[in-house]
Amino acid sequence: MGATRGFGVDIGGSGIKGCVVDLTAGKLDGERVRIATPTPSTPEAVAEVVGDIVTRFDWDGPVGVTLPAVIKKGTAKTAANIDKSWLEADAGALFTKRLGRDAGQVVVLNDADAAGMAEIRYGWPGDQDGVVVLLTFGTGIGSALFLDGKLVPNTEFGHLEIDGHDAETRAAASVKDEEGLSWEEWAARVTRYINGLENLIWPDLIIVGGGVSKKADKWLPMLDVRTKVVPAELRNDAGIVGAAVAATLAAES
Known part of the structure; x- marks a missing residue:
C-alpha cells in the first residue's frame, strides 16, 4: 500500500x-x-x-x-x-x-x-487462519466472513433465524439496552445465537466488535460456545x- x-x-x-x-x-x-x-x-x-x-x-x-x-x-x-x-x-x-x-x-x-478487513489486516497474524467470522454488536448484528484472510463479502449472519426470531432482534447490543438486560441475560442470548452460527459454518475463530467490545470482560467469559471468541483489537x-x-x-x- x-x-x-x-x-x-x-x-x-x-x-x-x-x-x-x-x-x-x-x-x-x-x-x-x-x-x-x-x-x-x-x-x-x-x-x-x-x-x-x-x-x-x-x-x-x-x-x-x-x-x-x-x-x-x-x-x-x-x-x-x-x-x-x-x-x-x-x-x-x-x-x-x-x-x-x-x-x-x-x-x-x-x-x-469493512471492520473485518481492518481486523484481518492489523490484528494478530493468527487471526487470518481458517474460517474467521467478525460479528459487530450494535443497533443490529453485522457479520464478515474470511477464509484464510480473504473476505467473502456481504454475509448477513445477523439475520439467521434462531428460535423463530431474526437473531439481531434478540441479541443485538441495542436490545440489551432497550430491554434492560443484565450482562448475564444478554450473554445467554448471544450464546444461543453463536451456537446456531457454529452449527452452520463451524468457524475457527470469532472476533466480536461494536461498542460492547470495549466491555468484553463483562460478557465474553459468560459465553458457552465451542469456538474461541476474542474482542476486536480496533474496537469501535x-x-x-x-x-x-x-x-x-x-x-x-
Missing part, C-alpha cells in the same frame, strides 16, 4: 463517524468526528452528514464509506437499520457526487466487511479504518 493516510466514514443506525486513518499503524490519525444519524436516515440526509464530516477534515483524497447494508457494485440491496429508501439506491454515485470526487475515488462497502474504530483501507486499495489498483 503506497499511501500512508486514508479517510473512512462509518455509517451506523445511531451515529455516523469519520476520521483520517494512519494506514501504516491501522489506527485513527486524530480525533474522530461523530454526528447522530439523521431521522429519517434517507440517502440525501445521510450524504449531507458524510459531506460535513469529510469537509471538517479538509480531506481531498479517496474516501471509504460503510453502510449497514448489502452492497453490490455500489448499490444498496438491503436496509436493515437505515431508511428503506436506501433499497436499490446507488450509494457510490450519491457519495461521489456529494463529495465532489472523480469516479473511483469513493468506495462504499458493508460496515461489518474498525469500520472507519477498514473503509479507509478499501478506498485506498481501490484508488491504487
